[in-house]
Amino acid sequence: MNNMLIIGQYVPGNSLVHRLDPRTKMTVIFFFVFIVFLANTVISYSVLTAFALASMITTRIPIRFILKGLTPVWFLIGFTFILHLIVTNQGTVLVDIFGFSIYSGAIIQGFAISMRFFLLILVTSLLTLTTTPIEITDGIEDMLHPLKKIRFPVHELALMMSISLRFIPTLMQETEKISRAQASRGVDFRTGPLKERMKAVVPLLVPLFVSAFKRAEELAMAMEARGYQGGEGRTKLRELKLEKRDLLIFLLFILTTAALFFTRSY
Amino acid sequence: MDITFNNVSYIYQAKTPFEHKAIADLSLFIPSGSFTAVIGHTGSGKSTLIQHLNGLVRPTKGEVIIGDYHLTQDQKPDELKSLRSRVGVVFQYPEHQLFEETVKKDIAFGPHNFGVPQAEINKRIEQLTPVVGLSDELLERSPFDLSGGQMRRVAIAGVLATEPEVLVLDEPTAGLDPRGQREMMDMFYNLHHQEGMTTILVTHSMEDAVKYADNVVILNDGTKYMEGKPEEVLTQRDALHKVQLDVPEMVQFINKFSEQFGYDIPYRRQSPAELASDIRQILKGGLTNE
Numbered sequence: 001m002n003n004m005l006i007i008g009q010y011v012p013g014n015s016l017v018h019r020l021d022p023r024t025k026m027t028v029i030f031f032f033v034f035i036v037f038l039a040n041t042v043i044s045y046s047v048l049t050a051f052a053l054a055s056m057i058t059t060r061i062p063i064r065f066i067l068k069g070l071t072p073v074w075f076l077i078g079f080t081f082i083l084h085l086i087v088t089n090q091g092t093v094l095v096d097i098f099g100f101s102i103y104s105g106a107i108i109q110g111f112a113i114s115m116r117f118f119l120l121i122l123v124t125s126l127l128t129l130t131t132t133p134i135e136i137t138d139g140i141e142d143m144l145h146p147l148k149k150i151r152f153p154v155h156e157l158a159l160m161m162s163i164s165l166r167f168i169p170t171l172m173q174e175t176e177k178i179s180r181a182q183a184s185r186g187v188d189f190r191t192g193p194l195k196e197r198m199k200a201v202v203p204l205l206v207p208l209f210v211s212a213f214k215r216a217e218e219l220a221m222a223m224e225a226r227g228y229q230g231g232e233g234r235t236k237l238r239e240l241k242l243e244k245r246d247l248l249i250f251l252l253f254i255l256t257t258a259a260l261f262f263t264r265s266y
Numbered sequence: 267m268d269i270t271f272n273n274v275s276y277i278y279q280a281k282t283p284f285e286h287k288a289i290a291d292l293s294l295f296i297p298s299g300s301f302t303a304v305i306g307h308t309g310s311g312k313s314t315l316i317q318h319l320n321g322l323v324r325p326t327k328g329e330v331i332i333g334d335y336h337l338t339q340d341q342k343p344d345e346l347k348s349l350r351s352r353v354g355v356v357f358q359y360p361e362h363q364l365f366e367e368t369v370k371k372d373i374a375f376g377p378h379n380f381g382v383p384q385a386e387i388n389k390r391i392e393q394l395t396p397v398v399g400l401s402d403e404l405l406e407r408s409p410f411d412l413s414g415g416q417m418r419r420v421a422i423a424g425v426l427a428t429e430p431e432v433l434v435l436d437e438p439t440a441g442l443d444p445r446g447q448r449e450m451m452d453m454f455y456n457l458h459h460q461e462g463m464t465t466i467l468v469t470h471s472m473e474d475a476v477k478y479a480d481n482v483v484i485l486n487d488g489t490k491y492m493e494g495k496p497e498e499v500l501t502q503r504d505a506l507h508k509v510q511l512d513v514p515e516m517v518q519f520i521n522k523f524s525e526q527f528g529y530d531i532p533y534r535r536q537s538p539a540e541l542a543s544d545i546r547q548i549l550k551g552g553l554t555n556e
Binding site: 011061062065068174177178180181182183184185186187188202203206207210211 | 281282283317320322347350351354355357360362363364365375376378379380410424425428
């Protein structure tokens with residue numbers, strides 16, 4: 001069904017990036033998202049691109065798979081680029097097409113913004129490609145821990161997140177199963193007038209909701225049966241621990257950031 | 267409608283790290299009007315095979331021919347809907363597909379989509395309810411108020427109401443109590459004979475295969491492992507063990523019997539009663555011989 005989109009899909013592996021602490025990955029990516037907006041020269045962009053590409057190669061996930069998985073994003077990037085070509089009018093006029101003037105500034109601006117887009121999406125999808133949903137929620141729970149002081153339900157939030165993440169594939173499978181059954185009963189999800197196709201969603205959604213509610217009830221019962229009573233005093237199966245490699249990556253990232261500050265223009 | 271698979275392969279998520287070959291170079295022939303059992307271990311490609319039968323998926327390689335409909339990678343029949351109206355599929359746990367406000371509306375859903383006039387649908391529902399073992403007063407109830415077994419019957423009625431020429435059953439009795447299982451299988455068997463439907467039964471149960479099928483296909487790792495008459499295929503213990511399957515209980519008994527007492531009883535799909543009289547014959551013969 002969703003053969004094309006890879007955002008949110010985990011590809012098992014044992015590379016350095018896979019083994020990093022999820023907190024390291026999330027922190028680095030969090031700051032990377034900010035510093036992407038600081039780049040404003042060719043060299044500073046190259047520094048960031050080098051960092052992103054190096055991380056991508058280190059994951060040992062086939063590059064063709066990653067790039068192909070970003071297909072829907074390519075459209076967005078292309079669209080941004082064209083939008084900038086049309087609306088920006090700085091610099092000198094390069095060509096005139098059908099009354100539209102394309103400025104040199106527009107091309108530069110278009111490239112810069114598209115590049116930002118690309119880097120952002122590449123790096124964030126690397127997180128989900130190399131980190132299991134459980135690791136991500138564990139990391140988030142740990143990093144949000146200080147908020148407990150102000151009575152923020154960190155554990156409950158993390159539990160909700162991990163449960164919903166856990167059930168995404170299940171629900172997708174269920175959706176596929178039900179849509180197959182209904183297609184066999186003559187429902188046409190793909191062709192026909194829009195109104196008919198909207199109506200075709202009902203036989204899909206009703207059974208999906210029914211089974212989702214049933215599943216939630218069963219899960220709650222199973223959790224209680226196993227003595228679950230909230231986060232108080234609960235220990236963890238996998239303790240998160242920062243290793244040497246995490247420090248190394250932090251160091252590398254700080255160096256990259258420093259390089260960025262040296263190479264950008266003010 | 268005859269069903270032919272010519273060197274069919276099907277690959278899930280091709281060219282990604284998740285690539286998975288579900289069916290590999292499978293060739294099959296299912297004659298019109300036969301009762302064919304498809305048996306295989308989990309992950310042997312049974313479900314994928316079923317999805318080819320009404321065009322839910324198209325083969326990555328090879329060709330599937332169902333009556334006049336041809337399915338290949340590049341071409342899909344324009345008449346997908348008409349193919350689906352002629353091939354009915356009862357999926358595993360079909361009660362999950364119920365969604366309408368009343369049982370009657372849900373049964374009518376399939377035929378309605380295939381353009382059957384309302385009067386004809388009503389007539390079919392009237393005929394079907396006793397056949398699948400539902401009572402008339404249930405028709406106006408919500409399908410979600412029914413018991414699991416009743417829901418299953420409603421879902422099956424919904425498929426039968428389209429009056430398919432080919433009926434595909436994917437473990438239709440899973441999760442039912444023994445009596446319900448027997449009733450349901452007997453119902454399908456009667457329908458098969460009365461309506462002359464080509465029936466394809468996907469099952470784990472060797473007993474069901476032996477009891478109802480006249481043609482058995484054994485799948486392993488997405489390819490055909492064995493094919494033939496049940497009494498020929500389902501007695502080959504060693505070959506079946508290799509793919510984690512077991513011979514039917516009746517055959518197990520006959521084998522044990524010959525090991526213990528040295529009498530070979532030919533297996534010809536006899537019922538327990540017939541087998542008992544076979545043994546009586548042997549005992550009598552044995553006594554008079556000595």
